[in-house]
Amino acid sequence: MHEATIAQSILDLAASKLEQIGGYNIALKICVKIGQFRNVDNHSLDFAFESLKSMYAGFESCRLEAQSVKAEAWCREGNHRYNPCFENAFCCERCGSGIGKIICGEELEFVDLITEAGN
Amino acid sequence: MHESSDEHILEHLLADNNELAQHNREHFDKSGTFSINFMSAPGAGKTSLIEKSLASLLKSYRCSVIEGDMVGDLDATRLRKSGADVFQIATGRACHLDAKMVARLLHEDKIEESDCLLIENVGNLVCPAEFPLGEHKRIVLLSITEGDDKPLKYPVIFRNCDVVLFTKCDLLPYVNFDLAAAKKYVEDLNPKVKTFSVSIKESGDFASWMQWLENELKDYKKA
Ligand SMILES: Nc1nc2c(ncn2[C@@H]2O[C@H](COP(=O)(O)OP(=O)(O)O)[C@@H](O)[C@H]2O)c(=O)[nH]1
Ligand SMILES: [Mg+2]
Ligand SMILES: [Zn+2]
Numbered sequence: 091m092h093e094a095t096i097a098q099s100i101l102d103l104a105a106s107k108l109e110q111i112g113g114y115n116i117a118l119k120i121c122v123k124i125g126q127f128r129n130v131d132n133h134s135l136d137f138a139f140e141s142l143k144s145m146y147a148g149f150e151s152c153r154l155e156a157q158s159v160k161a162e163a164w165c166r167e168g169n170h171r172y173n174p175c176f177e178n179a180f181c182c183e184r185c186g187s188g189i190g191k192i193i194c195g196e197e198l199e200f201v202d203l204i205t206e207a208g209n
Numbered sequence: 210m211h212e213s214s215d216e217h218i219l220e221h222l223l224a225d226n227n228e229l230a231q232h233n234r235e236h237f238d239k240s241g242t243f244s245i246n247f248m249s250a251p252g253a254g255k256t257s258l259i260e261k262s263l264a265s266l267l268k269s270y271r272c273s274v275i276e277g278d279m280v281g282d283l284d285a286t287r288l289r290k291s292g293a294d295v296f297q298i299a300t301g302r303a304c305h306l307d308a309k310m311v312a313r314l315l316h317e318d319k320i321e322e323s324d325c326l327l328i329e330n331v332g333n334l335v336c337p338a339e340f341p342l343g344e345h346k347r348i349v350l351l352s353i354t355e356g357d358d359k360p361l362k363y364p365v366i367f368r369n370c371d372v373v374l375f376t377k378c379d380l381l382p383y384v385n386f387d388l389a390a391a392k393k394y395v396e397d398l399n400p401k402v403k404t405f406s407v408s409i410k411e412s413g414d415f416a417s418w419m420q421w422l423e424n425e426l427k428d429y430k431k432a
Binding site for chain 1: 223304307361364
């Protein structure tokens with residue numbers, strides 16, 4: 091699955107940030123934001139991350155914290171703010187129209203790297 | 210792409226692929242190659258549709274094909290018979306094509322000389338949606354034997370495409386597939402989408418799909 095590719099990108103990005111910090115720092119936690127309107131399964135991502143991290147120096151004890159972002163959109167006809175999802179067939183509950191502009195839920199972002207001085 | 214509402218733009222996790230896709234696109238535009246990414250579940254009819262589309266495209270345009278398959282080259286062999294230049298990408302364990310795989314073929318003369326490049330992605334409704342290749346148009350095929358609820362189950366790919374083709378429409382009399390419902394699901398997800406009901410047999414509206422494709426190609430070549 092493509093979650094392995096995403097896990098690898100996360101570690102690559104984090105590794106270059108760790109290098110920039112320099113010294114003997116080790117990574118404790120990586121925070122990412124993942125919208126629900128993305129094809130990313132958090133369990134698969136975590137599994138891929140855990141199996142890849144030992145290949146990156148300084149990441150042996152690093153955790154991945156993936157924050158899910160619920161999808162929000164403006165509906166197409168009534169300009170109502172709503173949560174498009176499977177249950178409402180992605181349509182606005184108030185007027186029945188479809189998705190206009192998506193406000194959030196399409197994130198796939200690196201947020202932060204938390205490090206600690208190693209020895 | 211998504212823009213962060215924070216002051217600083219956060220780094221996209223697939224930035225590498227997206228940058229390379231942009232590079233591929235510039236390359237296509239330099240050589241005047243209109244490129245199309247065909248995506249669907251396995252067996253929805255991508256190879257058959259490309260084969261039939263080539264039969265009429267090749268009358269007026271130079272065409273090449275990139276065939277993405279996890280293993281084997283059956284589809285590539287099949288399409289070579291059409292007379293188009295076909296390049297095979299064996300993706301191995303990867304369940305989608307990515308921009309890097311396509312970039313390796315950019316300097317092939319036959320692709321640079323083409324007016325139109327048709328790319329058959331790996332059969333999968335999930336992963337290909339996350340990996341743009343630099344294509345000008347994204348086409349999703351949904352065969353009517355798969356069920357009309359698929360747009361609701363795979364919303365990402367149906368939202369991020371230009372055209373949805375309902376394929377194998379010759380089988381409509383034999384299958385419970387609510388074409389109007391499927392069309393509504395797709396349009397509710399994607400305001401700019403065009404849909405066509407097609408079949409490689411006589412029935413269906415293949416001519417409208419070809420008309421759309423040839424118009425887009427003509428507009429692209431003019432610009
Ligand atoms: N009845 C019918 N069968 C089709 C049609 N298009 C494709 N098929 C059949 O569906 C199967 C899968 O088609 P193929 O083009 O290989 O699908 P792909 O895996 O998406 O490339 C083959 O047996 C095709 O003959 C169609 O319009 N009508
Ligand atoms: Mg095929
Ligand atoms: Zn509304």
